[in-house]
């Protein structure tokens with residue numbers, strides 16, 4: 029078995045040990061080449077995992093349909109196994125590490141029988157970046173290898189860069205061994221959710237994932253390594269691993285600012301990251317759409333790196349209106365998962381902005397017609413596409429040292445209370461705003477507010493340690509650099525509704541108006557009014573040229589709803605309670621200041 033293309037002793041002996049445990053039919057060391065990608069696609073066409081799409085309309089594109097049970101991340105089966113339960117915190121599921129290792133060893137015993145074990149070296153971050161991390165994913169899924177080739181820097185160059193150095197072991201199996209003669213299925217997985225495991229050992233560090241082939245559970249470089257493990261490593265090494273997009277905004281005069289933004293899942297991160305501004309002459313470039321690794325540079329400013337090389341975006345809702353640049357990004361070399369297949373072998377999904385086909389094959393492989401009452405695409409259907417294909421990919425997107433941040437945004441889907449944009453008064457106030465991030469599950473019934481889930485920093489499912497310690501770590505940044513060099517912090521909300529359930533703000537490209545105000549604030553040029561909750565734009569400070577928005581709507585978007593905020597404060601206070609007195613005093617002080625400001629307000 030050891031025709032290993034490496035002399036790395038730890039790597040060779042780990043691969044040997046895992047092969048003994050999983051008993052695969054054979055072992056394939058991935059070189060990351062085009063030829064390898066093509067032959068994996070050929071293989072998946074044979075096994076039925078992939079369907080080839082229309083070569084004229086979608087060159088080099090494939091469709092995969094998952095098992096109906098394997099369509100999303102499984103948070104209830106995701107574990108942080110630190111030695112101490114308190115270090116994982118109430119925000120994570122925890123099991124004692126030795127006990128979890130015993131469970132996993134049982135599950136992985138013989139789990140790759142009849143399958144090929146792929147050994148895939150990958151790097152999160154450009155190979156020349158000082159904070160890049162090398163992982164080796166062992167997997168029995170060719171679908172995972174193909175997706176990882178798009179999402180990460182993978183293959184021979186990584187192995188060469190690794191040399192005899194250290195790496196993060198990432199163990200993955202779909203959990204579906206084949207008996208001799210047993211036929212394979214298009215999407216092998218462990219359908220019993222209680223037997224799926226997405227496990228992180230932050231102190232080793234290592235990752236073990238069993239039973240799922242879905243992106244966030246199986247592409248281990250992404251949420252598992254680049255967020256859960258990286259957040260722990262980053263704290264030790266003095267940087268930040270965040271669930272943030274990174275964009276560059278350029279003014280008509282050529283002035284440039286980089287902005288990072290954290291929104292919970294399904295709040296439009298990919299849309300904002302590559303937005304087409306409605307403001308004439310303004311330009312957005314995309315550096316990344318999901319993850320930012322941020323460190324303090326030699327000049328004391330914060331620099332952000334996108335550790336990924338692709339987009340794993342939600343397809344439904346992606347249209348020429350919501351995200352024209354994404355539509356162009358996925359015209360070729362893209363893997364689609366759980367979208368609908370049209371009769372001319374193209375893809376379709378709900379809110380794609382084009383009429384539904386007369387008939388289609390839905391995401392479960394069944395006949396579908398527009399009136400049939402079922403969705404054609406799964407709501408979490410995805411595309412996997414190379415970032416380099418984005419028409420507005422930033423020229424500096426692969427810079428090893430990253431791009432300097434002028435501002436950090438937090439946000440969520442909030443139909444009431446939270447104004448369009450709010451500027452934090454200090455770093456500490458900004459961290460407080462980030463800790464209060466939340467999003468509504470669905471649009472509310474008339475006049476009623478949807479169910480709100482608090483998702484601090486949009487990191488609730490991704491923070492690999494106690495979230496209260498994470499707050500404290502964020503608060504320590506002014507001790508690590510000159511406070512004036514830190515990015516300014518803003519809270520934005522594109523999702524406000526009127527009392528009669530209309531959107532108050534048009535969103536999409538019009539959000540450039542808010543980004544413009546933010547950049548002008550950073551430059552000390554734009555006007556703001558001081559309020560009990562922070563600095564809000566004066567109505568004339570927002571550039572609204574060419575936008576037809578009723579002035580009453582604008583007033584509502586930029587007003588402070590004192591009663592709503594009083595509820596907000598108590599809801600945030602209640603969310604802190606989960607952390608059993610571990611929440612930093614600075615945040616409790618911020619809470620008290622806000623309470624007092626609101627009580628003093630008329």
Ligand code: SAT
Nearest residue numbers: 101243244251293340
């Ligand atoms: O499902 S993934 O974790 O891959 C993507 C996301 O939820 O942001």
Ligand code: MN
Nearest residue numbers: 271292293318
């Ligand atoms: Mn995400």
